[in-house]
Amino acid sequence: MAFIFVVDDEEDIRELLKYNLIQDGHRVSTFENGSQCLKAVESEKPDLILLDVMMPMMDGIEVCEALKNNPENEDIIICFLTARSEDYSQIAGLEAGGDDYISKPIKPKVLMSRIHALLRRKVKLDVKDVISQELKINRERYLVEKDGMEIQLPRKEFELLALLASRPDFVFKREIILEQVWGSEVVVGDRTIDVHIRKLREKIGEHTISTVKGIGYKFNR
Amino acid sequence: MAFIFVVDDEEDIRELLKYNLIQDGHRVSTFENGSQCLKAVESEKPDLILLDVMMPMMDGIEVCEALKNNPENEDIIICFLTARSEDYSQIAGLEAGGDDYISKPIKPKVLMSRIHALLRRKVKLDVKDVISQELKINRERYLVEKDGMEIQLPRKEFELLALLASRPDFVFKREIILEQVWGSEVVVGDRTIDVHIRKLREKIGEHTISTVKGIGYKFNR
DNA sequence: TTAGTTATTTAAGAAAAAATTAACAATTGA
């Protein structure tokens, strides 16, 4: 579902978080300090980093700043882990680029609902070509390859397809689709999605996208 | 993207720069003093050197002079790193052959945009002729060869073509085109791109460049 | 089965984006 880094100097916390996150279907890497994490980010970018604020050597805020200084990392969601005793206003006020914070002691249910909320905002597909059976999506070239044939899709159709294909089999709710493809400000009706779905199905095959009534649509693997 | 040397006596600075440059896709070698750097230049020439001015033993200006004494190194871009307290006029006045300077403390974003600007100047010089089917682009001579016929293109048209042709099939967004061909400071309208595209198509053929509505343009392989 | 809800389909019109044209400004070079 998502690729998540956990950075905390205490092993217990790392294990707790890892266990819960994996249960929830995510891929997880843990690090016991900031520099390990930064190094790892160079080779593979996670979707989200859970970052302890209080750590020896390099604190979470520094790690966050180091990350956010690089535009390539702007898509990574940072969520701080703070001890309850720490000053919230301080955390909230730091403009280091964090997206949220969760205070310890960590309640797994709270953690998970926060993570879900954060990931929902993201979903911004990575730039790599998503490949799925006889269908290839090339984000750089803005085109779709179906059985070797190149198909040019209009912008919205392309983005819609790219979104759905970013997580095959995952059902995207209509609201999420609107949020991701149209953006939160723009207000368009639900029918608009249908029409685009229809055009997509015409172009890339009826079976590739299926409807989940009452919920939304999904891309079939 | 480019091969960059970093010369600074402080390890922290070296690491910071290296980290950011690598993130940006460059190949980086670091040196803690001038003579190490000079020796390395003999075996492989970098595209750009980030050179601290204040260093024990041999300062950055001496290094620069030593480099520029050898005509073989004239293509290497030198960018000085200076402490804020140092006298700018002194730096600016030194005719040692530096191309730019960045003052400490270094803000990675500033650094990167400078580096981009410097490299943009360079890339134009040393990228060899891009060849694509019956079309050859000669960056040194600023002309295009179409079916053996030489076509002289105006500067902007040439740069636009050269940019698109540097990555055939890749869709360049309008904003990127503006950034690369016109530069980030200059503000020109989107229609300007259209007009240049049109002139290009007239001269080198309609099919060579295609439009991706809502996104930008691409050069067809 | 049937009412109620939700999705599909179609066609048409609105909106957005790009192409085109022509005129004007800036630059260059003689």
Added chain:
DNA sequence: TCAATTGTTAATTTTTTCTTAAATAACTAA
């Protein structure tokens, strides 16, 4: 400096894409 070339803008037209509306079909649950 003047003429020619190059670059930019503005206005208009054309094309493409997006959205809506309305009728129909499909599904769901009582």
